[in-house]
Amino acid sequence: MSGTRARSRGAGGRPRIEDVAALAGTTAITVSRTLRQPQKVAPETRRRVLEAVETLGYIPNLSASALASRRSGIMALVVPTIANSVFAETVDGFSEVAGRAGLQILLGQGTYSPEAEHRLLTALAGRQPDALARIGVVRRPETRALLQRTRIPMAETWDLTQDPIDLVVGFSNRAAGLAMTRHLVARGRRRIAFIGSDDDRAAARRHGYEEALAEAGLQPAAPAIRVQEISYGAGRRALRALLQLAPEVDAAFCANDVLAVGALLECRSFGVSVPDRLAVAGLGDLEIAQELSPALTTVRIPSRAIGARAAELLLARVAGEPVDQRIVDLGFEIVERESA
Amino acid sequence: MSGTRARSRGAGGRPRIEDVAALAGTTAITVSRTLRQPQKVAPETRRRVLEAVETLGYIPNLSASALASRRSGIMALVVPTIANSVFAETVDGFSEVAGRAGLQILLGQGTYSPEAEHRLLTALAGRQPDALARIGVVRRPETRALLQRTRIPMAETWDLTQDPIDLVVGFSNRAAGLAMTRHLVARGRRRIAFIGSDDDRAAARRHGYEEALAEAGLQPAAPAIRVQEISYGAGRRALRALLQLAPEVDAAFCANDVLAVGALLECRSFGVSVPDRLAVAGLGDLEIAQELSPALTTVRIPSRAIGARAAELLLARVAGEPVDQRIVDLGFEIVERESA
DNA sequence: CTGAAAGCGCTTACAG
DNA sequence: CTGAAAGCGCTTACAG
Numbered sequence: 211m212s213g214t215r216a217r218s219r220g221a222g223g224r225p226r227i228e229d230v231a232a233l234a235g236t237t238a239i240t241v242s243r244t245l246r247q248p249q250k251v252a253p254e255t256r257r258r259v260l261e262a263v264e265t266l267g268y269i270p271n272l273s274a275s276a277l278a279s280r281r282s283g284i285m286a287l288v289v290p291t292i293a294n295s296v297f298a299e300t301v302d303g304f305s306e307v308a309g310r311a312g313l314q315i316l317l318g319q320g321t322y323s324p325e326a327e328h329r330l331l332t333a334l335a336g337r338q339p340d341a342l343a344r345i346g347v348v349r350r351p352e353t354r355a356l357l358q359r360t361r362i363p364m365a366e367t368w369d370l371t372q373d374p375i376d377l378v379v380g381f382s383n384r385a386a387g388l389a390m391t392r393h394l395v396a397r398g399r400r401r402i403a404f405i406g407s408d409d410d411r412a413a414a415r416r417h418g419y420e421e422a423l424a425e426a427g428l429q430p431a432a433p434a435i436r437v438q439e440i441s442y443g444a445g446r447r448a449l450r451a452l453l454q455l456a457p458e459v460d461a462a463f464c465a466n467d468v469l470a471v472g473a474l475l476e477c478r479s480f481g482v483s484v485p486d487r488l489a490v491a492g493l494g495d496l497e498i499a500q501e502l503s504p505a506l507t508t509v510r511i512p513s514r515a516i517g518a519r520a521a522e523l524l525l526a527r528v529a530g531e532p533v534d535q536r537i538v539d540l541g542f543e544i545v546e547r548e549s550a
Numbered sequence: 551m552s553g554t555r556a557r558s559r560g561a562g563g564r565p566r567i568e569d570v571a572a573l574a575g576t577t578a579i580t581v582s583r584t585l586r587q588p589q590k591v592a593p594e595t596r597r598r599v600l601e602a603v604e605t606l607g608y609i610p611n612l613s614a615s616a617l618a619s620r621r622s623g624i625m626a627l628v629v630p631t632i633a634n635s636v637f638a639e640t641v642d643g644f645s646e647v648a649g650r651a652g653l654q655i656l657l658g659q660g661t662y663s664p665e666a667e668h669r670l671l672t673a674l675a676g677r678q679p680d681a682l683a684r685i686g687v688v689r690r691p692e693t694r695a696l697l698q699r700t701r702i703p704m705a706e707t708w709d710l711t712q713d714p715i716d717l718v719v720g721f722s723n724r725a726a727g728l729a730m731t732r733h734l735v736a737r738g739r740r741r742i743a744f745i746g747s748d749d750d751r752a753a754a755r756r757h758g759y760e761e762a763l764a765e766a767g768l769q770p771a772a773p774a775i776r777v778q779e780i781s782y783g784a785g786r787r788a789l790r791a792l793l794q795l796a797p798e799v800d801a802a803f804c805a806n807d808v809l810a811v812g813a814l815l816e817c818r819s820f821g822v823s824v825p826d827r828l829a830v831a832g833l834g835d836l837e838i839a840q841e842l843s844p845a846l847t848t849v850r851i852p853s854r855a856i857g858a859r860a861a862e863l864l865l866a867r868v869a870g871e872p873v874d875q876r877i878v879d880l881g882f883e884i885v886e887r888e889s890a
Numbered sequence: 891c892t893g894a895a896a897g898c899g900c901t902t903a904c905a906g
Numbered sequence: 907c908t909g910a911a912a913g914c915g916c917t918t919a920c921a922g
Contacts, residue, residue: 315658497782566900577910578899
């Protein structure tokens, strides 16, 4: 009774493919076929199998399936945090495309330290995902090497790099910073300051800002203001600091909309007239940006499209289709409103 | 050479546990033990194994591990959408706790239709997750039955229900609506309107609102205003509609902060004085709520804690520890600011 | 259109 | 402290 093959249920109490086959009067392989390539099974057989599946409430064990087929049906996605609405949109786009293709998402969160990320990626790779995506670029050489060795199709996103591990889908943060700063210059601003956090992405935007100043023969209105966290409150505080540091500043370019909205609110609280006295520009185009008054001039970023496109390219890779472009620049768009 | 056991690498080209064992001069079982219960292995053996792991870049195949051990090391999480910052925080809390325990998150997105959700949950269950959580309560009887049959530890979240499939972690939306409406009544408001979307959660909040009105002997200032989407713009339009429908309204209770912020902005645009002429209250306590002026009076919700707590309880279940409370009410808090 | 055999890469008792 | 044997529940060629 407790013999190896004598039971009619798996040890977890759940029906196995053998149980379905027995009930349908056929074999495991035909059940498997019915579930995956039904057109290759005779209609009557198919009917009996599906009935048995229904009766038993059979759910295929995808670990066994993955092991046998070497296709896990999983795409792994690594994000710094999803408690940030711009990243959440990327995850959303990625997940939607993956879901339509019948793939599941394994979510890895937290890229605080390179070591922690290495461990996370190793663990995810152990799941044999069919593809892997990450918000941001992987810098640590050991981690890059690891990912290259696994040969899992991989997309880095958000930042463009000339040297992706496999694919990269994003936009140029430098170019976005450059374009917005040029816009400010074109609007007659001459004392332009930068407010941003202390990460790679903000640094790239700042480089664009500096480049635009240089080509216009301008100096920064103040040393770049660095915030420790990205919040409306941090934006407020940064603007206050800026006005103390450089009272004559005539434009503030904020590395993202949350900071810019904070800055805008601070201006209103303190009667700083925007854009007359001070222009304020952001980056990201959050919904709140267009609802404030003055409405925020900003850069629209294809957050959702980044996720969706990365997923599509990875699906193509998984299907063995050629991917002609390893570096995909989805661009951005200056959205001119009232604040700058 | 192409024989079954003659190769030194798995078919995917990746080293297997056998390869590590061979290099370390031991057997698969000892390698497995070294990786999972190192204290049971002699130091010298352990050293050799870890060295071999390092040399080969060995990453255990977790599908094989899951199949053999019947523990997948995965927790599945189903969300309606994560492009909504309150849900994103719940996911974040869940994922952090799970990650600390070494479990991976399988993310299922989309609960648009009960049928689609049933398919999604079936697919997720096939992965044999050690536990399953969902934002929101599962209503469809077939889906509830399916989940009950699988015997996977399961947490429904956000909404409290008297009859959870297994566990439920959340707060009472009805009680929150009741408390905020009582607050408005206590502040002397008598013509109180409700603005909300058309889902279960908003309906529960509305019921609380109606209950508070009834106990105060009041009538709604207008039929509940229903929005089709949750956005600042929708909040603006809803407020405009409300003022047309019931010009004498003296308070607007919005089912969530996004709508409330939209309403507040609309008031400012049209010179409706808040709170003098109209009180505006929200629910959710987004960061923007405290930054606007007037700052938004709202209900603080433990979004992040909901995710974290659900994960903790599920981990306890997985570890076989008794969970004494199946219904966990995390409560809420009225945050009184300037708008109401 | 259907099936027998072998194998995917691990872990679980059980011995010693 | 270490290992031989069996098995987890599927799918993959290969036949017929």
